[in-house]
Each structure stands twice: as C-alpha cells, then as structure tokens.
Amino acid sequence: MNQERIFNVLLRPHITEKTAVAADAQNLVVFKVTADATKPQVKAAVEQLFDVKVADVRVANVKGKTKRTRFGLGKRSDWKKAYVRLEQGQEIDFAVTE
Numbered sequence: 250m251n252q253e254r255i256f257n258v259l260l261r262p263h264i265t266e267k268t269a270v271a272a273d274a275q276n277l278v279v280f281k282v283t284a285d286a287t288k289p290q291v292k293a294a295v296e297q298l299f300d301v302k303v304a305d306v307r308v309a310n311v312k313g314k315t316k317r318t319r320f321g322l323g324k325r326s327d328w329k330k331a332y333v334r335l336e337q338g339q340e341i342d343f344a345v346t347e
Contacts, residue, residue, distance in 0.1 A: 279332055301340070307332040310329050311327065
C-alpha cells in the first residue's frame with residue numbers, strides 16, 4: 250500500500266463512552282475510516298502510523314440517520330468505522346499532552 254493511501258484511510262478516532270469501555274475491556278481502538286477502506290488497509294495504516302501491532306480488525310458500515318428539518322426530511326451521510334484490536338501490551342494514547 251502506498252504512503253499516500255495510508256494517510257487517507259484513517260479519518261479520525263471515534264471516541265465515545267461505548268468505545269472507552271471497549272478500550273479498557275478488550276484493548277480496542279475505534280476509528281472512523283473512509284467508505285472504501287478494507288481490513289488489510291486499516292491494519293497497515295494503524296501499524297505504520299502509530300507503531301503498534303494489530304491483532305485483528307472488524308469494520309462496520311454505519312447508516313446515516315434520517316432527520317426532520319424545516320425543509321422536510323434530510324439524511325445524514327453513511328460512514329464506516331473500524332474496530333482495531335491491539336496485541337497484548339500495545340496501546341495508543343490520544344490524550345498526549347506536552
């Protein structure tokens with residue numbers, strides 16, 4: 250996988266209460282990824298960008314919600330998230346302060 254694609258696969262970490270519980274219990278990190286990302290691409294991107302070992306990757310397509318607006322019905326965009334389980338002893342810390 251080329252270097253440019255690696256930087257474009259991961260969009261941002263997806264941090265919620267549910268993902269925080271999963272991170273503590275199962276050593277999981279959740280990312281919002283591009284809609285066309287595959288499991289091997291996500292694994293390679295996380296390993297190269299964060300210098301960690303990835304045990305496995307699960308992906309889920311999240312359907313956008315339909316919302317009522319003053320103009321009628323609107324729809325949020327669909328997106329994809331990746332559950333990345335790290336090897337034992339590995340961790341990614343997003344709250345690094347200097």
